[in-house]
Structure formats: C-alpha cells, structure tokens
Amino acid sequence: EPEVTQTPSHQVTQMGQEVILRCVPISNHLYFYWYRQILGQKVEFLVSFYNNEISEKSEIFDDQFSVERPDGSNFTLKIRSTKLEDSAMYFCASSFGGIANQPQHFGDGTRLSIL
Amino acid sequence: GENVEQHPSTLSVQEGDSAVIKCTYSDSASNYFPWYKQELGKGPQLIIDIRSNVGEKKDQRIAVTLNKTAKHFSLHITETQPEDSAVYFCAANQFYFGTGTSLTVIP
Numbered sequence: 001e002p003e004v005t006q007t008p009s010h011q012v013t014q015m016g017q018e019v020i021l022r023c024v025p026i027s028n029h030l031y032f033y034w035y036r037q038i039l040g041q042k043v044e045f046l047v048s049f050y051n052n053e054i055s056e057k058s059e060i061f062d063d064q065f066s067v068e069r070p071d072g073s074n075f076t077l078k079i080r081s082t083k084l085e086d087s088a089m090y091f092c093a094s095s096f097g098g099i100a101n102q103p104q105h106f107g108d109g110t111r112l113s114i115l
Numbered sequence: 116g117e118n119v120e121q122h123p124s125t126l127s128v129q130e131g132d133s134a135v136i137k138c139t140y141s142d143s144a145s146n147y148f149p150w151y152k153q154e155l156g157k158g159p160q161l162i163i164d165i166r167s168n169v170g171e172k173k174d175q176r177i178a179v180t181l182n183k184t185a186k187h188f189s190l191h192i193t194e195t196q197p198e199d200s201a202v203y204f205c206a207a208n209q210f211y212f213g214t215g216t217s218l219t220v221i222p
Contacts, residue, residue, distance in 0.1 A: 002220070004158075041214070042204065042206060042212045042213060042215055043151075043159060043206075043212040044215045045209075045210035045211070045212075058210075081195075087162075090138070090207050091158050091159070093158075101159050102209075103149065103164060104149075104157035104161065104209060106151075106159045106160065107158050108156070108157050108158045109157075
C-alpha cells in the first residue's frame with residue numbers, strides 16, 4: 001500500500017537556526033498538509049497546499065513557516081529562526097481529494113528537537 | 116473556528132469487552148468526522164469516518180455513530196483485543212482534532 005514518507009525521523013537543531021522537514025506524499029495525491037503534535041497533546045493543523053499554493057492555514061502557521069513543493073514528489077516545511085516551543089512531532093499528510101473532506105494519509109512524522 | 120472535545124482521556128477495558136469514545140463539536144456546518152488510531156512512534160492512521168448524511172457506519176468490530184442535532188459522535192470498538200491498545204483521535208472536517216483517548220486493552 002502506498003505510504004507517505006517523511007525525513008528525517010529525528011532532527012535536532014539549535015535555537016535560531018532554520019530547519020527543513022521533508023515529505024514525499026502518495027504519488028497520485030493532489031492535496032498536502034502539515035500538522036504538528038506537541039508531546040502528549042492533540043494533533044494541530046498547520047497548513048494545506050494544493051496546486052502549488054496554500055489553500056488554508058491555521059493561526060500557528062505564521063511568517064516563521066513556509067511550505068514548498070520544489071519538484072514533482074517532495075513537499076517541504078521550512079521553519080525559520082526556530083524557537084524552543086517549535087519542538088514537536090511534525091506530520092505530513094496527503095489526500096487524493098481536497099478540503100471537501102477526503103481521507104488523509106499520514107506519514108510517521110519528524111521529531112523536531114530545538115536546543 | 117471548530118472546537119472538538121473528546122472523552123475520556125484514558126480508558127482501560129478487559130480483552131473482549133467493548134470500548135466507547137465520545138466527541139462533541141461546535142460548528143453545525145461540520146460534515147465529515149474521521150477517527151484515527153495512533154500507535155507509539157507512528158502517525159495517525161484513519162480507521163473509520165462518517166459523513167453528516169448518515170447516522171451510523173460499521174466496519175467489522177468498529178462502528179461510529181453521529182448525532183447531528185446534539186453535535187456529537189462516538190467510536191465503538193467491540194470484542195477488544197490487545198492490539199487495539201493505542202491513542203484514538205476524533206476529528207471534525209479533517210483539520211480539527213480532539214485531545215485523544217489512550218485506550219488500554221488488558222489481556
């Protein structure tokens with residue numbers, strides 16, 4: 001069964017540095033998402049992306065964050081000038097259909113640790 | 116925005132018993148309610164979903180019920196097995212997750 005893959009599985013970064021989290025969505029999916037989960041808490045929506053542009057974003061997704069689909073397979077989340085509170089699991093997801101409520105498939109996440 | 120509440124936060128059942136997890140939502144316009152199972156070190160995995168045009172959906176030992184009037188929906192797992200132990204999340208309209216229920220099935 002096709003999977004969403006995320007790299008790296010664990011990223012350790014010094015506070016203030018930039019970090020890029022990478023995702024390879026399922027190949028025929030058209031909608032892509034990033035979520036974050038602080039340890040022991042619920043999954044929080046960050047952003048959705050379709051047709052090379054952001055379609056929806058949450059209050060968490062401020063100017064510190066950006067997303068990009070640099071080629072036909074990768075989907076990236078960039079966090080500029082990381083802060084301690086950015087430490088969390090970051091999940092990428094993809095779906096064939098869009099915000100009209102189609103099932104999402106999640107990757108296993110990248111654990112981001114900010115020191 | 117949408118607010119999803121989930122109860123209980125932890126649930127322990129004996130193997131073979133049933134487990135019920137309940138969620139409420141605030142936005143009456145919400146029309147899609149997925150349930151996810153998250154095992155340790157893994158991403159959420161969709162296990163069942165329901166749309167607002169139906170009141171109940173079943174898939175083997177798992178069922179979900181939806182009460183649009185009361186704005187609540189529930190996950191029912193029958194004949195629980197140790198491998199059902201995980202954290203379960205409800206969600207409304209894809210993006211809005213509940214706070215999770217840690218289910219432990221005791222052999």
